[in-house]
Amino acid sequence: MAEPSLMLREQDLPLLVDLYELAMAQAYWRFGMDDDAVFSLFFRKLPEHRNFVLACGQQQVARVIESLRFTDEHIRRLEDLNRFESGFLDWLRQWRFTGSVRAVPEGTPLFPQEPLLEIRAPVAEAQMLESLVMNYVHLESTLASKAVRLVLAADGRPVVDFGMRRMHGLDAAWRGVRAYRVAGLSGTSNIQAGTDFGLPVKGTMAHSFVQACEDEMAAFRMYAELYPGTTLLVDTYDTRGAVRNIARWLKDNPDVDIGGIRLDSGDLGEEARDCRQILDEAGLDHIRIMASGGLDEYQIESLVAAGAPIDGFGVGTAIGVANDAPAIELAYKLTAYQGEPRMKKSTGKRSWPCPKQVFRRFGGDGRMQGDLIVEASEEGEGTPLLQPLMADGRLLRDAIAPLEDQVRYTREAVASLPDQQKQLALADQAYPVRLSESLEEKQAQALERIAQLQEWHYQDQD
Template sequence: MTDLTLSDDELGLFTDLYELTMLQAYWAEGMHGSAVFSLFFRHPPVHRNFMLACGQEHAARLATGLRFPRAQLDRLETIGLFREPFLRWLEAFRFSGEILAMPEGTPVFPHEPILEVHAPVAEAQVLETLLMNLITTETVLASKAARITLAADGRPVMDFGMRRMHGTDAALRGVRAYSVGGIHATSNVLASLRYGLPASGTMAHSFIQAHHDELEAFRTYGQLYPGTTLLVDTYDSMAAVGKVIRLVREEGLQIGAIRLDSGNLAELAHQARAHLDAAGLEHVQIVASGGLDEWAIRDLLTGGAPIDRFGVGTEMGASVDAPSLDLAYKLTEYDGEPRLKNAPGKQLHPGPKQVWRFSDAGGRYSHDEITRRDEHRDGVPLLTPIVQAGTPLGEAPQVTAGRDRAWAAIARFPDAMRELEAPAAPYPVHFSDALERLRRETVAGLGY
């Protein structure tokens, strides 16, 4: 193990301190009643008309393997807060509960549970940090990737962002999320091999700089990698395009594309396309990169820039405009009794829930309803069991299935939901009358 790795044995300690101090308090009081916790967000990040729920099935499966080996408990004991009998109890910890979740790639809206945990209170409580960390990262990145994919309007997008992402874990799992969000390829070799997204890349400016002659650098690279993409903006972009044309026409090199990485991309793309077409190289594509996000991509395409593919790095890898998601993991039932939080701006509906998605006569999604779990509707239920009695159900989720589900669903939403700007009215999400009534009764029972 290296410092870059979180081992399976350490997973139980990957948590906030108060999770473990609360566990000891539950244990000390003999509180072992069954609890329901719901994971959701109250407000979408800026410019997000929907979020793509991502990572929840993987997180749930990981949670079932949570353990506290003796060697890790010896480390925990050095903090000085935990009693030996409690540590022995932790050593025997096994998750025994049920987890329901939306399938990966499901578009989700405020207040809708992405995931619900039903388990003895200590078992459900200790999962909070792990679940929130995993689901936040992948949902934020999948949602950003979906916006960029929508802006590209069918043109392939490549991930170039790993060098500027927040650590190795985010760079790896980000590629999994990007795939669900519709990205076509990644420069991240390990993530490509792990998650099956095609590996793609060009060259760095340093390769050109290391040669005495740009033409020779192009020739060497083109001969070694037929069909490659050549980076043309190291010195003079149009002069470099001329060298690419010469190598293809006079020497028969197979060049698939040129890449523009700086300057006025729209203007340079028009000039490059004109030069390539005049030389009979209509098949050579143009790739654009360099500080791109969904807004820049949309502006390029709206302006008619002849760009065939996009490479997106920092803006997607760090989701620069909206890098966080204010997920909440809240207790909604304990020992069969409804529980809620009633703080201003953070009101909570109690009880286990279901989310139903409805379609209009034309097959477009029209609205969602959040109900008590025991209610039934004619819509499609979005929360399904993925863990029962502490055991994952079925096979691990496939990235391709999440991507297919996401884009089939996105196509069925009203057109305004696929725009980059917020629609005049958000997608309708309602609470059922029974759930509203339960909330009122629970608040009244508090006696405040």
């Protein structure tokens, strides 16, 4: 067997499926089941530490769906599994997504049972997309939901992503930066992703540079000469001593341009106060203080509430792995087939049938007041969230807004949340989400149909 590629290639995404998806697709093909189906992507409950999920990636994955093609190499690999008929493999050679996709805009706050996207297509086509769609949307929604909490905790101060080194894979480190930009982060240390997604690339120095130099001040002098306006890392040896030395150096060399200092250890609030005092007494009130070192939103909120004179935050591991809520229980479920409602009845996992729409109501102050989930054909009060993205297998013109517009939309959408949903602590009251009477009636009818079919089956067996 040839050595595999060092990285997953975009052209190989058609094989990024679980076996059962292609196994079911072959069964659909084999038995002539090619009617339209609707699959809905949603979550049943919020992660433990979240008051909302910031939907992200659901529009971008439509670009992936449009370009999927099975190559001869893909077919050869599937042949080697000895599970697929030659006729089905021929069908895969010609496979193209021919259906439609609706999704909420990138950066939309969502709540349990509300679809992030819905796919309508011949059942085999839609079934084959399950794992790809879930993986793509899960990553970006998880990271965006973490990032927006950091933005809220920082209360207007910039937050920069330092998380690449400990993230779960290079794809996550790259795509995560797009999610961070949507969520409102101010910068990233990741050069590739930052330049790809238009998020300012920011960084300072590591302790190793200071350690490698003859002494700390030599390191500072070289960096300042090479990078005017730089931020100096001051906690390698003695934080306060380093800042005092910087203050004396700048007093004697007023033309030297230092933009800030970075604190990366210790009691960040106390050290920031002491450093701010040293700098201010030296007339260096223009030098900013940035903090990093294992920060998360709870620590940032505490520092801000205590009035710590910190001008910005760098966050690494906590954002890169979404440490307090690393998973969203996304589900991709069949909700209609052959024009009829379909649902899952399992204990604890009962789903709602039918294609859907979500209407969001706003008060006179622009704040969100409540959502109504309805059948897609129903009307409701408020703004409909699910919008067409694809039709007949093709992206609709201008359906996906430019990234800068998505950032602006997200900022406004998050600002419109009720105050309880924006706090880090769990809200005392859940955001109000109702289901329409028609949708409840369709679920009851679907349950009755399931019961009748089961009863008929058992009688037939007797």
